[in-house]
Amino acid sequence: MKSLKNNQLYRLTIAQFLETVREPEVLFWGMLFPVLISIGLGLAFTQTAESKFHVMLVGKNQTELDSLLHIYAHQTESKGKTIYTWKITDETLGNTEFNFVRSEWEPAIVSLKRGEADVIVADSLGKAVYHFDPHNSQAQLVYMKLSSLMKSPASIADTGQTAIKPLTLKGVRYIDFLIPGLIAFGVMGSIMWGVSYTIIERRSQKLLRRMVATPMKKSNFLIALMFVRILMNVVEALILLFFAWLIFDIQIQGNIGALIVLFLAGNLAFTGIGVLISCRTSKTEVGTGWINAVQMPMMLLSGIFFSYHNFPEWSLGVIKVLPLTALADGIRSIFNEGAGWMEILSPSIALSLLGIICFVAGMRLFKWY
């Protein structure tokens, strides 16, 4: 019987594993970075934050706003400017703080351009007139809050009168949305760089050429590369999941078996894409371009950090068929909606098929040297 230790697939797998774990960047970007980003974004979006808005007051005449500021705002001096601070406490929605600064028109516009101010309030015959970009949602929010506040300052300051019931269900927090997306994103990034870039780099170093000048089976090289990368992806996902559970109490509500199948289908899809885009070139610059061309659109469109439903209606059909969208949506449905085998069947088949088609096409075009 042949010794396992002398088996070329075993040797290739061990060598590939050693090369991967000896790359400090792999450990940082693959393991530490996703944990840090999830902690950072998770904390930023789960704590009840205090909203701060900045408003420039333009005009010499007194408006109704000025009289309210005299009653509710606290006046301070900073860098030669008078700042009126109006705080509205709200235990449910978080506190809001408006900072008003009186200014001339030109400096107010400059402040708006620099993002130092959200809205300019000018006077027109004693009435407040709001100047802001209507496409800027932050400015819109300031306008709505401020105009509402001016109509009835007392009622807004006390939201206890309105009926707001904060949702405390599992799976509705931003972090519940983010973690499955980060797992899917990690799979894509890790394979694009770990498989595609590795193949291109070895081709450029003429190492592939040296290897195929031996009795090495070409398929063994690719199997070892894929196996090690998928193994690393499992470890990376488990680390991320562990921290997400520890810090944010993330739970998987659906079927774990279905999650594993979908995860592997995602790995297969991106491995196929990775082999296809790295099948010819021996220039790492060209390879980097291809990797970015595949990754960037999906990173922006597939709803990793924020929902893709904010994109125009016509684009949603295309976005939903992107492999990263299918993977992220599938993982999310298992994590947050309790999805099982039936729900992940079609995305898993679609991802696997995509991977196999790309892999076969890649192998047909593959240049070993």
Place this chain on the structure above:
Amino acid sequence: MLQIAVNNVFKSFKDVKAVRGISLAIEPGKFVAILGPNGAGKTTLVEMMEGLRKPDSGEIIIQGKTWQKQEKELRKIIGLSLQETRFSEKLTVYETLILFAGFFELGDERVNEVIGLTGLESKQKSPVGTLSGGQRQRLALAVALLNHPQVLFLDEPTTGLDPHSRLDLWNILKALKDQGETTLILTTHYMEEAESLCDYIIIIDEGKILKEGKLEDLLDENARNLDELFISLTGKTLKDNQTVLL
């Protein structure tokens, strides 16, 4: 039986005719130098013999086998060192050798033998990235020797090395020659290398053989060394391809 027979081989790349009708016959156990300046077609010729490039026309036979029909068998009996292979910098010398040994289903024992043969004992735990140029060439040679190759191809193995490292490598190859089990095809543009190591010398330029034979048969009163011979054949020096005024 001839170890290697090359019959009227041609190879072009777009407009460049790299090899133009070369034929040669190499007997077993011989050390053969293919000598020529940069761009002479040495590497293209050797890569066709190594089965890494297909000739446009002509035939290459190694031990009666061809690359088209018996690639698997030929891969097992040849060893080679390419001009610019960069082994993975994250693996150690030992790990690199054990990886390549795995391709031939060989184990630790042979790896330790070639480490001893190439004098890499003190470096076996060092990452490839920390090796000097000479040590890297010795590693490339160690990889090429793993499978006890019957035919060994070395493509400019000492280019860019300092004189001391070059001498080290020559000594390893001389020891291999003394064993008499390996046929060596060596490309070089160093005259001393060809003179010191090889029994048979093939001088090529612009894809053609200019002259071939044993060293003593090639030299005479007009050409006392290979440098002078090359100048008399081409009007150029070998190392930097410069024209010489005769």
